[in-house]
Amino acid sequence: MSDGLQPQMGQSLLFLTDEQLRKGIEAMFFAYRGFTADPDRILADKSYGRAHHRAIHFIHRSPGTTVNNLLSILGVTKQSLNRVLRTLIEDGLVASTVGQRDKRERHLHLTPAGAVLERELSDAQRDRMRAAYRAAGPAAVAGFRQVLEAMMDEETRHHYEAMKDRPE
Amino acid sequence: MSDGLQPQMGQSLLFLTDEQLRKGIEAMFFAYRGFTADPDRILADKSYGRAHHRAIHFIHRSPGTTVNNLLSILGVTKQSLNRVLRTLIEDGLVASTVGQRDKRERHLHLTPAGAVLERELSDAQRDRMRAAYRAAGPAAVAGFRQVLEAMMDEETRHHYEAMKDRPE
DNA sequence: CTTGGAATGTCAACAAAGCTGACGTATTGT
DNA sequence: ACAATACGTCAGCTTTGTTGACATTCCAAG
Numbered sequence: 327m328s329d330g331l332q333p334q335m336g337q338s339l340l341f342l343t344d345e346q347l348r349k350g351i352e353a354m355f356f357a358y359r360g361f362t363a364d365p366d367r368i369l370a371d372k373s374y375g376r377a378h379h380r381a382i383h384f385i386h387r388s389p390g391t392t393v394n395n396l397l398s399i400l401g402v403t404k405q406s407l408n409r410v411l412r413t414l415i416e417d418g419l420v421a422s423t424v425g426q427r428d429k430r431e432r433h434l435h436l437t438p439a440g441a442v443l444e445r446e447l448s449d450a451q452r453d454r455m456r457a458a459y460r461a462a463g464p465a466a467v468a469g470f471r472q473v474l475e476a477m478m479d480e481e482t483r484h485h486y487e488a489m490k491d492r493p494e
Numbered sequence: 495m496s497d498g499l500q501p502q503m504g505q506s507l508l509f510l511t512d513e514q515l516r517k518g519i520e521a522m523f524f525a526y527r528g529f530t531a532d533p534d535r536i537l538a539d540k541s542y543g544r545a546h547h548r549a550i551h552f553i554h555r556s557p558g559t560t561v562n563n564l565l566s567i568l569g570v571t572k573q574s575l576n577r578v579l580r581t582l583i584e585d586g587l588v589a590s591t592v593g594q595r596d597k598r599e600r601h602l603h604l605t606p607a608g609a610v611l612e613r614e615l616s617d618a619q620r621d622r623m624r625a626a627y628r629a630a631g632p633a634a635v636a637g638f639r640q641v642l643e644a645m646m647d648e649e650t651r652h653h654y655e656a657m658k659d660r661p662e
Numbered sequence: 663c664t665t666g667g668a669a670t671g672t673c674a675a676c677a678a679a680g681c682t683g684a685c686g687t688a689t690t691g692t
Numbered sequence: 693a694c695a696a697t698a699c700g701t702c703a704g705c706t707t708t709g710t711t712g713a714c715a716t717t718c719c720a721a722g
Contacts, residue, residue: 338632340632341627341632341635341636342624342627342628344620346627346635347620347623347624347627348555348616348620349639350623350627350635350638350639351529351551351616351619351620351623352555352654352657353638353639353642353643353654354525354526354529354642355548356642356646356650356651356653356654357522357641357642357643357645357646358522358526359569359646359647359650360645360646360647360650361519361522361645363647373706374707375706375707375708376707376708377707377708377709380523392670393670393671394669394670394671401527402708402709402710403709403710403711404670404671404672405671405672405673405674405709405710405711405712406708406709406710408671408672408673409707409708409709410707410708412672425670428669428670428717428718429670429716429717429718430669430670430671430716430717430718431669431670431671431717432670432671448516448519451519452512452515452516452519454645455515455518455519455645456510456515457644458641458644458645459509459510459514459515459518459641459644460510461640461644462637462640462641462644463640464506464508464509465633465637466636466637466638466640466641467509467514467518467637467641468509468634468637469630469633469634469635469636469637469638469640469641470518470521470634470637470638470640470641470642471517471518471521472629472630472631472634472637472638473525473626473627473630473634473635473637473638474521474522474524474525474626474638475521475525476625476626476627476629476630477525477528477529477622477623477626478524478525478527478528479527479528479531482524482527482528483524485524486520486521486524489520543678543679544678544679545678545679545680560698560699561698561699561700562697562698562699570679570680570681571680571681571682572698572699572700573680573681573682573700573701573702574679574680574681576699576700576701577678577679577680578679580700580701593698596689596690596697596698597688597689597690597698598687598688598689598690598697598698598699599689599698599699600698600699600700
């Protein structure tokens with residue numbers, strides 16, 4: 327079952343041993359904690375959570391997006407998203423406007439106050455990412471992105487690539 | 495505030511633009527979903543959750559570990575871990591034995607049944623990781639690990655490195 | 663034109679898993 | 693003897709996911 331180190335294995339395949347894979351799994355787990363730590367700290371003071379951060383991020387990213395679209399990007403149920411969205415709208419961070427063409431849809435935008443919080447959160451997250459990128463160097467960063475992209479579900483990767491090259 | 499593309503910037507720093515960092519952030523978010531998707535599916539049928547998976551993983555990894563040690567690796571409170579651990583012990587997947595040297599400690603091991611579930615979960619997770627590694631290639635994998643390690647908190651990295659080179 | 667079904671979004675109730683705080687018990691070490 | 697440590701537990705709260713029921717809006721078939 328376990329690969330172990332098979333002497334006859336080509337050098338080029340050593341990175342696929344169970345041990346290497348396990349290290350990658352643990353690296354992913356521990357790194358994700360760091361990845362969310364800084365925004366989480368900021369949000370804790372404001373009675374918001376990670377779900378609010380995600381909503382704010384993708385609304386900023388795709389202004390005017392509908393609830394349904396946001397739903398499929400975030401991969402949660404609409405009831406779960408709705409709770410988060412409701413508090414953000416009540417608190418004046420997100421604006422929801424009825425669709426022109428289709429009045430069933432709601433188009434979502436960040437208000438100026440919402441944009442301020444988005445900035446604060448993404449600055450914090452980017453700072454850590456920038457430090458990691460700088461420490462690892464451009465070649466490592468390219469590999470990092472390649473592996474992450476290969477790790478996504480098919481459908482998820484479509485979402486990722488759809489917003490890949492939009493201008494900021 | 496925003497880096498934009500500064501014409502005078504050396505080519506070597508282009509990977510540090512806000513846009514590159516944002517892509518990395520989104521890649522991390524989407525990939526983590528894929529990373530947990532397969533074990534989550536298996537666990538859903540068994541009325542266990544991701545928290546149970548994490549406990550099982552690290553008990554397998556460090557057989558005989560104490561509750562306190564597991565606590566600091568997982569970064570949760572003892573009440574939270576205890577809830578998970580209690581169900582695993584009741585269900586006969588984890589064994590808790592009083593310490594020889596220090597009788598206050600409990601040493602945790604997987605039972606044969608626990609080892610079976612661990613295998614099932616880690617096989618599923620490794621399969622995806624292996625596919626991603628294979629698609630990206632050894633150089634990319636090295637970069638992937640470098641960036642992840644640089645992204646961890648100091649204390650977390652110590653945990654990660656402490657169990658880095660243990661034999662399986 | 664009407665009407666029935668599909669799509670969009672909201673409300674209610676519940677579950678998983680995190681948290682704080684307080685407390686009890688056994689054991690260790692000063 | 694006594695303080696500190698390791699563990700377990702009770703109670704109660706929060707965030708964030710779930711399902712089920714329901715209102716509104718749109719569209720297309722009759």
